[in-house]
Amino acid sequence: MDGDRAEGVLLGLACGDALGRPVEFETPARILAQYGEVTEMLANGTWNKPAGTVTDDTEMALRLARSLVDRGAFDPADVAERFVAWYESGPFDIGNMTASALGRIRDGEPWHVAGQRVWEASPEGSNAGNGSVMRAAPLAVAFASRESELVDASVASSKITHADPRCTAGCAVLNLTLAGLASGRSEPLSRALDRAEPPEPLEDALRPVAAAAAAPDDLRSTGYVVDTLRTALWYGLRAGTAENALVDVVNMGGDADTVGAITGAVVGARFGADALPDRWLAELDTADELRALARDLTTVGE
Numbered sequence: 001m002d003g004d005r006a007e008g009v010l011l012g013l014a015c016g017d018a019l020g021r022p023v024e025f026e027t028p029a030r031i032l033a034q035y036g037e038v039t040e041m042l043a044n045g046t047w048n049k050p051a052g053t054v055t056d057d058t059e060m061a062l063r064l065a066r067s068l069v070d071r072g073a074f075d076p077a078d079v080a081e082r083f084v085a086w087y088e089s090g091p092f093d094i095g096n097m098t099a100s101a102l103g104r105i106r107d108g109e110p111w112h113v114a115g116q117r118v119w120e121a122s123p124e125g126s127n128a129g130n131g132s133v134m135r136a137a138p139l140a141v142a143f144a145s146r147e148s149e150l151v152d153a154s155v156a157s158s159k160i161t162h163a164d165p166r167c168t169a170g171c172a173v174l175n176l177t178l179a180g181l182a183s184g185r186s187e188p189l190s191r192a193l194d195r196a197e198p199p200e201p202l203e204d205a206l207r208p209v210a211a212a213a214a215a216p217d218d219l220r221s222t223g224y225v226v227d228t229l230r231t232a233l234w235y236g237l238r239a240g241t242a243e244n245a246l247v248d249v250v251n252m253g254g255d256a257d258t259v260g261a262i263t264g265a266v267v268g269a270r271f272g273a274d275a276l277p278d279r280w281l282a283e284l285d286t287a288d289e290l291r292a293l294a295r296d297l298t299t300v301g302e
Helices: 003-023 028-035 056-071 076-088 096-106 111-121 137-142 147-159 165-182 188-196 200-210 225-238 242-250 256-271 287-297
Strands: none
Touching (some): 003 056, 003 165, 003 242, 056 137, 076 147, 137 147, 147 165, 165 225, 165 256
């Protein structure tokens, strides 16, 4: 993956996360009434943080990226250890399944057991969140040209906290799509679905997006991994510019930071970092580290 697209993946993720953070959980009507249209990094809002503040999406992606660079490979035990250290720092935003799994790992369960047990104990409707797919993109940069490694690492990374097949396959589909976009392959999402063979709910949701059919009338910004990927991939693959994609998806409200983060990774892979607005990047405290990590990720395993 070339440097501009590698940087685009990580910086796009952070831009979408920070742009969406102030309007997380809001409705489109409330966003319109309060802000008109969100086109800038806003202060306060949900979580009452300064403009440009990122959430767990970027924080966890950073820890995954740091592990990949420091270890020179994907080491799920090391990734899990870094996630636990972050969990113990008291982040202001963390998903329920993530917190449950990391708490079990902290208390001594192996990483591959904790996520599985949390999933098995979770009822349908709260067992397939987007908390692993939101952080998965650094793997696409590290293993862009090694498809089998990319799929295996994506699945294993998800299982640390989200073992549902919709989540594990969702991470693989997203990362294969990011790698395909960055490499200029035709029909990257269709190819990703063929390779990952996701479970039926994910397959049925994403095939129309891959086919470039008319815009689905049921795009939703929720915490359900299937909704998240359907919406983020539609906007990320179809918008004319990176800025338009992120503005449109963030103004849906709902799980705006995570749907924004994934859309950002997609447009970053598609258009490169140079296509992201400078005024957004200037608000990100993490921008310099994300650029450096992106460059280093392209050499992992060499």
